[in-house]
Amino acid sequence: MSRYFNIFFWEYDFYKPQLLWLLLVIPVLLFFWEFLQKNRTGQLKYANSEKEQLAYSVKWVRYIRWGITSFYAFSMACLVFVFAEPYNNSIDPPKIDYKNGIDIILSIDASGSMLAQDFDPNRLEVAKRVAKKFVDSRKGDRVGLVVYEGEAYTACPATLDYKLLKEQISAIEPGHLEPGTAIGSGLGVAVTRLRSDSLISKVIILLTDGSSNTGPEPLEVAELAKAKKCRVYTIGVGADGMAPTPVNTPFGVVYQNLPVEIDEGVLKEIASATNGKYFRAQDEKSLEKIYAEIDKLEKRKMEDQHLAAEPPLTLFPFFIWSMIFSLIAWGVQRLKFKLDD
Template sequence: MFSKLTEISPLAYSYVYKDFLWLLLLIPILLLWYVLIHIKKARSINHSSVAHFENPAFNFWLWFKHFNFLLFLISFAFFVVAFSRPQDPKDVEEYKKKNIEGIDVVLTIDVSSSMFAEDFKPNRLESAKKTAMQFIKQRPNDRIGVVAYEGEAYTQAPLTTDHQLLLSLLSEIESGTVDQGTAIGSGLITAVNRLYKSDTKSKVIILLTDGENNRGDIDPLTAAQVASEYGIRVYTIGVGRNGMAPYPVQNMFGTTSMQNIEVRIDEDLLKEIATITDGQYFRAENENELNEIYGIIDKLEKSKVKVLEFKTNPPEKYYGFLFYGILLLTLYFLIDKTLLKRII
């Protein structure tokens, strides 16, 4: 508590009630009033000789009275600053970070072999991982998980706030871990299973794919209905440029050559999933567009974040000002009612 009483750095603080600080302008006004009052009280006395006034004695009590009024002005300044509710900007920023309600997000990434197409550099999969990592770094307050899918779906990382671990697990995603294909429904329902028990007010899935649903026992629209029932919003992203895209193909001799393959994204399905879940569909034809899409989603979800109203406000810095204000005001009245009584 004593340390709080010594925290008086008014120029370093921000103030909740800044308008109160205008009251400090009363100090020079009061000082001017005090000076004028004492000038008027001065009397000119006619004497036949000024010999007695050549070396006037120092009037200690008169100057002590001036000093006491200065104590009053300083105490007034302390009270004004205290009632303005000073706060350290660093404390306020830290409070905001701690009291922002994060959301739960599951990144659901297609890792089928078609994600090796090189219309994104170095390929779609690496580009998807890179942009997902950037998104994670922008969401420090969120619990984020990762689901990967091709012919089957699996959880690469459960919901966690350990973003360093999350980034490491995301970087390890590879194609070919399970059966080939694109099981969009399986990927979506696996992500739903990671979220449906969450008690956060905002639950989000970002579903990324470059193809059409051709594997799995779960219909994507059925999975979307389940997500909707649990209040989970799904943003869908189709990746791949229109037309043809270069794709590495290995021949029977083990050598790899590039062939153009047709880009086939079931955009109607992705739009329907987004509509059912109150989400939004996006199409990315290059890495820059994919970055922009993640940026849009980041902004959309940040606009839904709710700053909680806690009983405890950011740490206040008024204690020292209030303490010294009371101390000086008390001292002023003690001096005025006791020691200065001898001044006539």
């Protein structure tokens, strides 16, 4: 029963919090009320002003008046809280079902530059390691894998078989496709792998360390993703400056310090067009934080869409206490001061 009389306002949220500014008016009203009471005479049984009453050694009258004023203040404050429309989510928290409705496709760049060693041991191995941790963090979501270089293919369709998916992630290696970085192809294949009947969310996490140099125009594919209501999170992988990068030469593969060239402008536009977000990962730790943030963003979107209705108003506690405080103040006035009619 105590929750029905709970007026600990810090435990509530308010639909109209701007009305709480009215609390500042209460001290002003009480000041004028007290000023008038001090200067009124002849109405109360203890007639004349408060100063004259004190001269007759009735000091307790002042404390009773302060008590009455305080109770009226509490009553008005409770009414202000009523007008601000309080609600308390902790009483009946919404039940969130995480088992159905989300499809996620990981689209990972496997071009030769992903073997650059500005990550330990290289970008691709770190991307694979962190992606597998992300898969382990999902609960009941279908997750798939697209791999791309100069072209793209589906390494694993969206599935709940996370063991199989992680095996496919581990198997990613460069050199199995045409050379190059076809961001548009990686995004396009991912869009086609998302089921049209996903109920809650369709998400693509596209990771690359470079700029598109072959395949379809990425921004055109982004419009297709937008039309199919796919949200795309883009991740640019690579440290600032130069990075030891493998280069094919007549004498075999050698590592040269080459500039990190991520087309962040295109990645940002892809994310913006699809209501996603762009991230930059400069080391393994930052990449882990990015996946963790994406995880939180998607769970928050699920919760927002699972809330069938706004939480109910919780007016009763504040209203009933407003009445109680008013009745106490009024009753003390009638019993102790015997107001004349």
